[in-house]
Amino acid sequence: MAKRFMQSLAALILILTVAFLGLGLTPGSAEAAKGKFYVIGTGPAGPKTATLQALETIEKMDAIVAPARHAKLFAKYIGKTPVVADPWRNIWDYKGKPYSKLSKEELAAYKVERFKSRDRTVAMIKELMAKGKNVGLLDFGNPCLFGPSHWFVEHFKKDEIVIIPGMGCDSAAMAALGASTIPAHGTRFVVQTAPFFLMDRAASPGMGFNPDSPEAQQVLADLARHEHTLILYMALKDPIKLFKTLGRHWAKDMPAACVFWAGYPDKQQVVRGTVGDLGPKLASMPEHMMGLLFVGRFLEGKPYEAAMYRHQGGKK
Template sequence: MKQVKQIIVMAFIAVAVAAGFFPSQAGAWGRGHFYVIGIGPSGPQMATLQALDTIKQMDTIIAPEQHVKLFSEYIGDKPVLFDPWKGFWDYNGKSYSELTKEEYAKFKVERFRLRDERAEQIKKHLEKGKNVGLLDSGNPCLFGPSHWYVEEFDKQDIVIIPGMGCDAAAMAALGKSIIPAYKARFVMQSAPMFLMDHKLEDRQILKDLSKYPVNMIQYMALGNPEKTFSALGEMYKPDTPCAVVFWAGYPGRERILRGTVGDMAQKLSNEKEKFMGLLFVGDFLEGKPYEASMKLQNNEK
């Protein structure tokens, strides 16, 4: 009987750990937790059951208005503290990309001030034993702005609920194996301003990458297609296939634009959408990449 009780207790602990200190437990610690909830790219239909259940169990929600509306069924009448992104990408009504040098300097100061002020609000709720849930699009740990807040807290206060990224939705739309794929050694995910620099002029890393068979996923790559593809042209042949999946995971809005490294800049210059698109580059976009990879592996034995 004693062994049975021990097994039950151990099983309970295992479930609790696997759940990442689920909301129902938080009160037992005398302090709330700050949950970052990955909600997928487009709404409840792309969110996990764990994410939806976690939203239901929160005491307070942090989310922009669009997410409050999308997830209203799960948020219910919970109070919404603030829009976590308001003031992070604009200043005095202007996009941060349009600011003068002087305005941008003030914007940087204001953005950190807002972050600090809001982090203090969250901490006060945690001290009262309240669980606070921030809704973050896609995968919170891949280009997830929630880390503006996460890094202001002790690790023990944070629980991150994983979410499906737009890359997964986009790859499903493309219907291809990105790896294994032909001779590709790896898949690289980045954005032009991280891969090079904000002016897209430091191209040494592209020259280094050109030594290896690599398939590429690029976020935030639509703003300056001429410079982006001029740079990629130094790594890939002009006939290398590429594709942009717009609004990945959004029913009724998702679409694919196909081209090559040589002609995609021109195609994108005619597109109105300059942000909600994910760029894929590599031979995997054509033929039977998985089968080709398997045949190559068999030949190596």
């Protein structure tokens, strides 16, 4: 009986070996065990705001794709794993120059080069995966909310990708504000966007916006008719212009706040004001990138309790 079993097992091994060889593969080869592309949400401020799942995933990777800042923050978890590329090199700049400061000729060249750079990085990741390597791209915050990693993700098959969720800067900023964005008074919804998505940007390249277009004015008017919480990303390029625009439709006394460096214990700062006066305050601040804007009545009183009384049909 044992002899027959061993003969059958030997025959099965022979069949599998022939099958692998027929495909140009060998059992245990890299091609037989293709790697995956992991997009790892690391939170807004380093390991302390990353999840255990994110940290454990980083430790298991065979190669890391990350900018120098990320590599430094997560050096303990990356260990000796090679950092093979900076995913944002040539994506937000051209020859070391920010895209917002490029000449007309440089801007044209940049628009071509950023796609070429992306394609080179994708090709490199796919080559590593074909060798059986798991590649992890470190993305700040929540990879699926203003996560630039999708610049790469969309060029892989669904079964080749694993996205590890991360806490967004909005979560850290809301904690800093210490108020409920919803439920809050009569708030119907929360809007998370950026000025150049919310308003027409056809006449404003880059991160600019054109608030004077009929389309932009209609969107703003429609939005302002309903009580809501507005969260604006990448909104500090021209805060005076932004709040002047919002002031056309939102009450001047509408509470507003900006949380700078959300989640960073040594840098986090909250600046409060109203639609009528926050613009100049923010314009005077030295930081014009790492800030998240909030507008809404949730910033005043006891917003959660007010909502509970409202929904129960009574008043305090």
